[in-house]
Amino acid sequence: MSNEHDITIASIREYETARGVGFECITNKGSIWNDGHGGGTYFRANAPEHRHLERLGEEVFDDIISAYDLEQMCTESEEIQRYRAQRRAAGEDDALIFDRVMAALATTPQEKDLFERSINLRLSRGD
DSSP: OOOTTOOOEEEEEEEEETTEEEEEEEESSEEEEEOSSSOOOEEEESSGGGGGGGGSOHHHHHHHHHHHHHHHHHHHOHHHHHHHHHHHHTTOOHHHHHHHHHHHHOSSHHHHHHHHHHHHHHHHHTO
16 A cells, blocks of 8 residues: 555554544554544654654544554455545545545444545545
């Protein structure tokens, strides 16, 4: 799976905190992390030539993680894999497709609302 910054996720570790869920994604160029306490998502480069990536916006890292998560879901479900192919043919990127899948799989109204708001935000930004 590729993105315009050529960042490839090798693994994701999630952990519960008192205020939510934190995570660290190990990538080929450093780590993407969020401490799970309501702050932003950040990137820490693993080499000087990757430090320019630390200035990218939180949305970029969230999109990379969403695309990775969707890829993992597709390996587990042929139905999601077919849906992804249909949505890609319609011109959608993996981050938007991930939000659509998660909205469909939501088990609470709050989860569904969260992903539907994300879908609407992406569509309004032209993602």
